[in-house]
Amino acid sequence: MQSVAYRLPEPKKAGKPAGGTKTTTDAAGGGDDDTPAVRTRPDVTQKGTAMIGDLRTDALHQALADAPIEDDALLALLILAFGGDNVTVASGSDLRDDDRRAICRTLTEGGVLTADRDLLRQAARRMLTGVLSCRDNRSAERVVARIAGEAIGASLRLPNMATEEFLSCLSRGALEKVAAAEGVRVEARAKDTRTRMITRFKDGAFVYPGALFRLTPEEQAAAAESRHGRSGAGWVGR
Numbered sequence: 220m221q222s223v224a225y226r227l228p229e230p231k232k233a234g235k236p237a238g239g240t241k242t243t244t245d246a247a248g249g250g251d252d253d254t255p256a257v258r259t260r261p262d263v264t265q266k267g268t269a270m271i272g273d274l275r276t277d278a279l280h281q282a283l284a285d286a287p288i289e290d291d292a293l294l295a296l297l298i299l300a301f302g303g304d305n306v307t308v309a310s311g312s313d314l315r316d317d318d319r320r321a322i323c324r325t326l327t328e329g330g331v332l333t334a335d336r337d338l339l340r341q342a343a344r345r346m347l348t349g350v351l352s353c354r355d356n357r358s359a360e361r362v363v364a365r366i367a368g369e370a371i372g373a374s375l376r377l378p379n380m381a382t383e384e385f386l387s388c389l390s391r392g393a394l395e396k397v398a399a400a401e402g403v404r405v406e407a408r409a410k411d412t413r414t415r416m417i418t419r420f421k422d423g424a425f426v427y428p429g430a431l432f433r434l435t436p437e438e439q440a441a442a443a444e445s446r447h448g449r450s451g452a453g454w455v456g457r
Contacts, residue, residue, distance in 0.1 A: 351363065353365060
């Protein structure tokens with residue numbers, strides 16, 4: 220056996236052809252010849268693409284501000300806005316970003332905005348369900364969601380709250396106040412008062428007044444005070 224040292228030759232650099240055209244060699248190096256490939260320049264540079272984006276955005280905003288837009292189209296555009304890649308929603312439902320985009324696709328088949336009112340209504344309901352939330356977590360937008368709920372009568376959909384699970388969350392004073400308001404006798408022990416409330420509404424429905432959607436005057440005042448940016452509720456007027 221015999222060992223022989225061998226060094227691979229350096230790859231040949233492509234020469235600059237006449238006329239100043241930029242070239243590059245075959246990256247794989249597996250061609251039959253060393254003919255350089257021509258590197259073409261895109262029609263629009265990255266800066267030009269950014270300029271187009273700015274111009275489009277300004278034109279879009281101007282059109283939204285003063286162009287005539289039918290109500291159906293305005294509703295459709297609002298739905299589409301929630302499905303954009305630049306929008307992040309902390310949803311109180313199981314609706315996720317992909318679901319919102321899927322809703323938008325039902326309105327834009329063939330790249331054309333639909334005029335089907337039934338489809339628009341259905342999409343609007345689904346999108347609003349995925350956006351509005353009163354949950355006590357990062358998805359909460361209590362003021363906006365409560366105003367929306369009041370507008371569509373959502374308080375009438377609240378379930379019977381005369382349950383041990385909920386009534387045990389009330390202070391003694393609050394429990395006695397709602398019991399007296401409902402004509403339920405207040406007992407010496409809070410537990411017995413809760414039992415009477417549960418029995419009283421066994422076949423009915425009790426809704427704690429503080430659970431209704433309508434904003435109280437105090438909540439409206441607090442929201443108005445924060446309208447300069449201290450919270451998301453700040454747009455609420457007096």
